[in-house]
Amino acid sequence: MKIFRLALLLLFSLSLSAQKTTFKEGDFIFQNIDCGPLCDAINEVTEGYGDLNFNHIGMVIWYKDQLHVVEATYPQVCVTPIEDFLNKTSATMYLGRLLPKYESLIPKAKFFALEQVGIPYDDNYLYDNGKYYCSELIHDAFKAANDNTAFFKMYPMTYKSKYTGEFFPVWLEYFKKLDQPVPEGLPGCNPAGLSLSEKITIVGAISQ
Numbered sequence: 351m352k353i354f355r356l357a358l359l360l361l362f363s364l365s366l367s368a369q370k371t372t373f374k375e376g377d378f379i380f381q382n383i384d385c386g387p388l389c390d391a392i393n394e395v396t397e398g399y400g401d402l403n404f405n406h407i408g409m410v411i412w413y414k415d416q417l418h419v420v421e422a423t424y425p426q427v428c429v430t431p432i433e434d435f436l437n438k439t440s441a442t443m444y445l446g447r448l449l450p451k452y453e454s455l456i457p458k459a460k461f462f463a464l465e466q467v468g469i470p471y472d473d474n475y476l477y478d479n480g481k482y483y484c485s486e487l488i489h490d491a492f493k494a495a496n497d498n499t500a501f502f503k504m505y506p507m508t509y510k511s512k513y514t515g516e517f518f519p520v521w522l523e524y525f526k527k528l529d530q531p532v533p534e535g536l537p538g539c540n541p542a543g544l545s546l547s548e549k550i551t552i553v554g555a556i557s558q
Contacts, residue, residue: 422471472486
């Protein structure tokens, strides 16, 4: 009898893992995309849910009667068909979902995010400079929805390796090319950090 129950549980688990993920408006898709050294540099200095690496995030929305993802990516904030967004990477993606008590914020957050379409990508990684990187857009969208009160936390940004505690060389080269000091310690956010928010449930890996 015990073996039979275990077999049923295994079959149930397999059937769940085989099901295609159902998305809801306001869901967050956490990705670990491969954009070369810069994406490696982001992973080097951030830590996410379950010690996973996440270097990009977008929010699922209904747009023109279809599911899309609003995202801040190079060269500007845009709305991307969800199939195209999911095809950005072959690495496992994870679905984050707001706790039910916060779902009322989604319509206003969506409205704010759509108003930013066309705003340049923030390659300086500086908060409130008239541009947006991916997690910064999500942060500000929910801040606006929350009566201009911060909803997701910001933390002092670091560009030091989580393994060595030293500045990661890619970041030093990156900001040198921009003729900009490394913004170490300035307030900011990142996809991995958002995945740890107590206001989000990580539903699990995304099945396509």
